[in-house]
Amino acid sequence: MDNTDPPKALVRAVRRLLEPLVRLLIAHGITYPLLSALLKNVYVEVARKHFRVGDKPLTDSRVSVLTGVHRKDVKRFREEPEAFEAPASVSLGAQIIGLWTGGAGYLDESGAPLPLPRSTTDGSPSFDGLVEQVSKDVRPRTLLDEWLRSGWVDVEGDRVILNTHAFVPREGFDDQVYFYGRNLHDHMAAGTHNLLGGTPTFLERAVFYGDLSEKSVSELEELARPAAMKAVQDLNRSALERKDKDQEAPGRKHRFSFGVYFYSESDEPEDDDPGDETPGDGRDR
Numbered sequence: 571m572d573n574t575d576p577p578k579a580l581v582r583a584v585r586r587l588l589e590p591l592v593r594l595l596i597a598h599g600i601t602y603p604l605l606s607a608l609l610k611n612v613y614v615e616v617a618r619k620h621f622r623v624g625d626k627p628l629t630d631s632r633v634s635v636l637t638g639v640h641r642k643d644v645k646r647f648r649e650e651p652e653a654f655e656a657p658a659s660v661s662l663g664a665q666i667i668g669l670w671t672g673g674a675g676y677l678d679e680s681g682a683p684l685p686l687p688r689s690t691t692d693g694s695p696s697f698d699g700l701v702e703q704v705s706k707d708v709r710p711r712t713l714l715d716e717w718l719r720s721g722w723v724d725v726e727g728d729r730v731i732l733n734t735h736a737f738v739p740r741e742g743f744d745d746q747v748y749f750y751g752r753n754l755h756d757h758m759a760a761g762t763h764n765l766l767g768g769t770p771t772f773l774e775r776a777v778f779y780g781d782l783s784e785k786s787v788s789e790l791e792e793l794a795r796p797a798a799m800k801a802v803q804d805l806n807r808s809a810l811e812r813k814d815k816d817q818e819a820p821g822r823k824h825r826f827s828f829g830v831y832f833y834s835e836s837d838e839p840e841d842d843d844p845g846d847e848t849p850g851d852g853r854d855r
Contacts, residue, residue, distance in 0.1 A: 587758075592605075610639050610643060610647075611647055613637040613638075613639055614633055614637060614639055614643070614644050614647045614648075615647070617633045617636045617637050618633060618648075621636055630644045630645050630648065662704065662705055662708065662713075663717075663722070663745070665704045665705075666700060666701060666704050666713075667722075667732070668806055668809075668810065669700060669703065669704060669810070670683045670686075670700055670732055671683045671732070671803050671806055671807075672803065672806040672807035672809070672810040673810055675694075675695045676695055676700065677807075681800075681803060681804070681807070682803075683732045685726070685729040685730065685731045685732075686700060686729065686730050687728050687729055687730075688710075688714075688728050688729075688730060689710075697710060697714065697730040698710040701713055714730065721733060752827075753827070753829050756827040756829070757774070757827075757829060760772035760773070760774045761774050773828075780837040781837065782837075787834045791832050791834070794830075794832045795832070798830035798832070801828075801830065802828070802830065805828050809826075
């Protein structure tokens with residue numbers, strides 16, 4: 571094992587990305603000892619998955635050397651693997667919203683999701699039909715009540731209207747946390763892949779400026795929201811079309827993620843981050 575010190579720039583970057591995570595953990599009572607135990611498990615899992623030599627699985631001793639985790643813990647994690655499943659509401663809701671925002675017949679001329687009548691008798695698009703197209707195991711009325719409670723939709727007369735913020739649940743902590751973990755995982759995985767010299771290089775770009783007024787940042791956020799939503803909706807429609815075409819295609823084992831975000835805060839340079847010393851130069855990386 572390489573005993574040289576890790577790159578200082580990498581240590582600074584890891585510290586910075588951990589700060590918002592630790593803030594969330596403290597807010598929900600996840601203490602350092604609990605995080606430490608979780609990290610131990612993750613270290614073992616990552617070593618086994620990404621640091622094999624050829625096709626042979628790593629021995630417990632090799633995993634222990636790579637990670638610094640005691641061999642008895644490595645053995646325990648191997649014998650008692652953790653399983654994780656997304657909340658059922660996440661999977662079902664994502665499929666229905668994906669179809670509503672990208673499926674033929676559910677969009678107006680501008681590409682926006684149509685308001686849907688609760689039900690129809692002539693086979694034209696309806697909310698009940700939309701739900702049943704994805705799953706017949708849930709009652710549309712039950713789902714509608716839940717989505718009204720969470721703010722995903724509004725009802726005007728007999729029409730159900732999808733809210734533009736439906737991609738981010740306002741309520742339902744399990745759903746929110748699932749997307750938090752999935753989205754940030756994929757963003758970090760893309761950056762890690764690129765840093766390690768992986769090919770092909772994944773798209774990972776950001777625009778960042780400093781020395782701006784609060785008013786200017788607010789105006790830029792208002793510009794970013796419709797542009798971001800359009801990009802998400804356009805890609806969603808294209809993905810739905812390809813998913814239909816791929817029904818009979820071999821090797822249907824691939825997935826992708828595409829995401830957008832906007833963040834702002836008081837612009838105070840940090841002592842250990844030379845990149846913050848010239849915040850107003852305007853960069854796209």
